[in-house]
Amino acid sequence: MSVATQQPVVGPVGAPASAEKPNLLMALLEAPSIIALLLWMIVPLAMTIYFSFIRYSLLNPDISGFAGIENYQFLTEDESFWPAIINTVLLMGAVLIITIVVGTLLAVLYDREFFGKNVATLLVIAPFFVMPTVSALIWKNFIMHPVYGLIAFVLHKLGLPAVDWFGDYPLISIIIIVSWEWLPFAFLILFTSLKSLDQEQKEAASIDGANAFQLFFFIIVPHLQRAIGVVVMIETIFLLSIFAEIYTTTSGGPGHATTNLAFLVYSLGIQQFNVGIASAGGILAVILANIVAYFLVKMLAQNLKGR
Amino acid sequence: MKKYGTLIFGIVGWVIALIMFFPIFWMAITAFKTEQGAYSPDLIFVPTLESFKDVFARSNYLLFVMNSIYVSIGSTLVCFLFAIPAAYKMSFFPTPKTQGRLLWMLSTKMMPAVGVLVPIYLLFRSFGLLDNLFGLIVIYTLMNLPIAVWMSYTYFCEIPAAILEAGRIDGATLWEELWYLLRPMCLPGLSSTGLILIIFAWNEAFWSINLTSANAAPLTAFIASYSSPEGLFWAKLSAASLLAVAPIMVLGWLTQKQLVQGLTFGAVK
Numbered sequence: 001m002s003v004a005t006q007q008p009v010v011g012p013v014g015a016p017a018s019a020e021k022p023n024l025l026m027a028l029l030e031a032p033s034i035i036a037l038l039l040w041m042i043v044p045l046a047m048t049i050y051f052s053f054i055r056y057s058l059l060n061p062d063i064s065g066f067a068g069i070e071n072y073q074f075l076t077e078d079e080s081f082w083p084a085i086i087n088t089v090l091l092m093g094a095v096l097i098i099t100i101v102v103g104t105l106l107a108v109l110y111d112r113e114f115f116g117k118n119v120a121t122l123l124v125i126a127p128f129f130v131m132p133t134v135s136a137l138i139w140k141n142f143i144m145h146p147v148y149g150l151i152a153f154v155l156h157k158l159g160l161p162a163v164d165w166f167g168d169y170p171l172i173s174i175i176i177i178v179s180w181e182w183l184p185f186a187f188l189i190l191f192t193s194l195k196s197l198d199q200e201q202k203e204a205a206s207i208d209g210a211n212a213f214q215l216f217f218f219i220i221v222p223h224l225q226r227a228i229g230v231v232v233m234i235e236t237i238f239l240l241s242i243f244a245e246i247y248t249t250t251s252g253g254p255g256h257a258t259t260n261l262a263f264l265v266y267s268l269g270i271q272q273f274n275v276g277i278a279s280a281g282g283i284l285a286v287i288l289a290n291i292v293a294y295f296l297v298k299m300l301a302q303n304l305k306g307r
Numbered sequence: 308m309k310k311y312g313t314l315i316f317g318i319v320g321w322v323i324a325l326i327m328f329f330p331i332f333w334m335a336i337t338a339f340k341t342e343q344g345a346y347s348p349d350l351i352f353v354p355t356l357e358s359f360k361d362v363f364a365r366s367n368y369l370l371f372v373m374n375s376i377y378v379s380i381g382s383t384l385v386c387f388l389f390a391i392p393a394a395y396k397m398s399f400f401p402t403p404k405t406q407g408r409l410l411w412m413l414s415t416k417m418m419p420a421v422g423v424l425v426p427i428y429l430l431f432r433s434f435g436l437l438d439n440l441f442g443l444i445v446i447y448t449l450m451n452l453p454i455a456v457w458m459s460y461t462y463f464c465e466i467p468a469a470i471l472e473a474g475r476i477d478g479a480t481l482w483e484e485l486w487y488l489l490r491p492m493c494l495p496g497l498s499s500t501g502l503i504l505i506i507f508a509w510n511e512a513f514w515s516i517n518l519t520s521a522n523a524a525p526l527t528a529f530i531a532s533y534s535s536p537e538g539l540f541w542a543k544l545s546a547a548s549l550l551a552v553a554p555i556m557v558l559g560w561l562t563q564k565q566l567v568q569g570l571t572f573g574a575v576k
Contacts, residue, residue: 026396029396030408032389109316120321126331133534134334142334180330234571244513244516262419265421275425275429286418301406
């Protein structure tokens with residue numbers, strides 16, 4: 001301990017004094033976190049890669065040996081594979097578009113002052129704190145149930161036929177639920193970012209005769225660009241693994257209508273015990289996520305340098 | 308003209324807020340209905356606590372609540388145990404490698420859970436960690452560790468080094484410096500970090516559904532069991548959900564401001 005106390009005055013980030021004094025204590029402070037995350041990152045991923053190239057089924061231990069790209073072949077030839085890829089992309093794309101477009105408009109709306117705005121803000125962000133299994137069941141039962149749901153009730157009052165949401169529009173139903181969960185996230189980030197917009201810039205634009213649309217597209221949207229980028233990337237990572245909502249509502253059905261990549265890997269690996277093929281699916285998800293992560297980390301690196 | 312504008316925007320803003328909150332409101336209302344009453348969309352009814360009693364009587368509800376508490380608080384404490392020393396080192400004694408390490412830590416968060424589901428499941432199976440609280444705490448700790456380090460680092464960086472300096476000049480030992488100077492200054496930041504970590508762990512559903520069943524299931528996994536057609540008791544589902552959601556929503560509201568920093572790793576302030 002005495003080593004550390006005798007050190008000369010050490011400044012915050014960027015102070016040169018500390019740089020040339022590496023010692024054991026310093027290393028020990030950092031090491032646990034780094035080692036834990038290193039193991040977490042390398043061990044399971046290496047196992048997934050390894051499994052994806054061998055024949056491995058928990059139900060049939062006799063099958064073994066190197067499989068080459070067989071697992072990937074089986075996976076792509078599986079009848080649920082392409083639907084799963086398409087569903088993953090549709091779900092991700094639709095939720096991204098909905099949350100960002102509505103989130104931006106909502107952020108602009110909430111950038112103005114109105115009565116009880118702070119309380120209203122709390123209500124808007126509330127869905128983000130509801131656990132996914134609860135969100136899914138609220139929507140499935142209370143709102144979308146074809147007989148007792150509120151939508152059915154309203155349609156009935158209007159004399160319209162009931163809609164079997166999860167039977168007829170399964171993917172759309174999932175998209176609605178997930179959008180409801182993630183809209184608060186997009187809103188909160190964009191709303192926060194909008195607060196840092198220079199008011200004088202807006203005023204200057206209005207004095208120069210800019211109308212509301214010009215103000216929105218030439219001042220507000222460019223200002224939000226960076227925040228929108230962050231929302232897209234973070235949501236993409238999470239939306240790639242949407243699972244609980246599907247698990248509790250449709251279980252991937254009817255047919256493969258709501259099976260996404262995450263649910264496919266679950267059903268191949270945990271339900272059918274086909275480790276090899278499920279791992280191949282996992283690797284595909286990792287590759288997709290890494291493409292996104294590359295851009296996110298690059299952007300954050302720029303941010304750190306700007307500090 | 309401007310007055311009307313404010314009024315119209317206020318009304319639109321409130322209508323949207325109420326629509327967003329409506330499903331939660333409806334769940335809260337249904338929790339106080341009887342099981343028969345739960346199927347009718349009446350707003351006027353005699354509130355009853357019957358469903359809450361049933362939830363506690365018919366299921367091991369308290370066990371799942373305790374599991375959620377153990378797992379979220381346990382993982383948060385372990386996270387801090389790992390993250391605070393690392394963040395302290397990184398912010399007060401940075402080396403040229405520090406930035407790279409921070410970004411690398413963050414990049415571990417980018418791995419989709421589904422990519423490692425199969426090996427984690429198999430590892431847990433062979434180590435007897437399936438349906439085990441300790442196993443779940445390990446996963447949640449690793450899941451939240453990058454956020455914990457990143458947020459603590461951000462808060463440490465905001466502390467003026469001159470104060471620590473002054474303490475050292477006055478002859479404070481390292482421990483006095485940490486306890487009397489650093490601790491009070493970083494406590495607000497670290498407590499909001501803690502709240503965010505608790506929220507994330509509390510609401511996590513992918514791992515809890517896949518890795519636990521009867522004994523170690525937290526609330527997310529327990530509520531999922533209501534999805535089976537036999538488990539369709541709406542009033543009880545609402546009561547169980549309300550109790551599971553309400554405390555964490557209050558925490559979420561309290562941390563609203565720090566939440567953005569935590570969620571975007573400081574990219575948006």
